Amino acid sequence: MAKFYGKIPIEFAASLLFFSKGGKVQQIIHNLKYRNHPELSYFLGTIYAHQLTKTTRLKEITSIIPVPMHKKKQKKRGYNQVDDFAKALSDHFHIKINNKLLIKTLQTSSQTTKSRFQRKSQTKEVFDLDLNFKDDEYNHFLLLDDILTTGNTLEACCKKLLQIPNTKITILCLARSI
Numbered sequence: 814m815a816k817f818y819g820k821i822p823i824e825f826a827a828s829l830l831f832f833s834k835g836g837k838v839q840q841i842i843h844n845l846k847y848r849n850h851p852e853l854s855y856f857l858g859t860i861y862a863h864q865l866t867k868t869t870r871l872k873e874i875t876s877i878i879p880v881p882m883h884k885k886k887q888k889k890r891g892y893n894q895v896d897d898f899a900k901a902l903s904d905h906f907h908i909k910i911n912n913k914l915l916i917k918t919l920q921t922s923s924q925t926t927k928s929r930f931q932r933k934s935q936t937k938e939v940f941d942l943d944l945n946f947k948d949d950e951y952n953h954f955l956l957l958d959d960i961l962t963t964g965n966t967l968e969a970c971c972k973k974l975l976q977i978p979n980t981k982i983t984i985l986c987l988a989r990s991i
Contacts, residue, residue, distance in 0.1 A: 828989040858901025876911040883920040961989040
């Protein structure tokens with residue numbers, strides 16, 4: 814995706830759906846995130862997995878990493894909306910999920926009403942790596958998120974993950990804004 818071109822080295826990036834304000838995809842994502850429908854994440858992940866079956870881009874993936882939520886926010890919501898997306902892809906492609914490696918260390922407010930500049934400043938240094946992670950000689954992470962808007966969250970995650978030697982990153986999102 815063009816949002817990452819020249820900023821961070823990624824192998825491949827794609828999304829299942831296109832998100833526009835007031836559209837059907839916005840309703841689906843809002844039901845998933847804010848109206849207690851985590852099952853939508855697995856459902857959409859299953860559809861996406863079937864679409865991705867023909868690609869060879871996921872053959873080298875060593876683990877799936879859902880973008881983490883801050884533990885307080887996840888406790889309040891009751892789930893991370895990306896976890897079931899990860900589970901659907903894991904079930905289909907038989908790739909392990911690593912939801913401990915990347916940690917959201919700062920609690921931030923929702924980005925839905927923030928400007929591009931506010932989003933950029935809000936995502937600086939909010940993620941960290943688990944110091945107990947045992948890196949392999951080679952890591953190719955599949956980083957997952959629900960929606961890609963400015964790319965700041967995924968860029969911040971990638972910068973942390975790329976601190977691990979011999980790492981490649983592929984990104985998949987349920988939706989991206991248009």
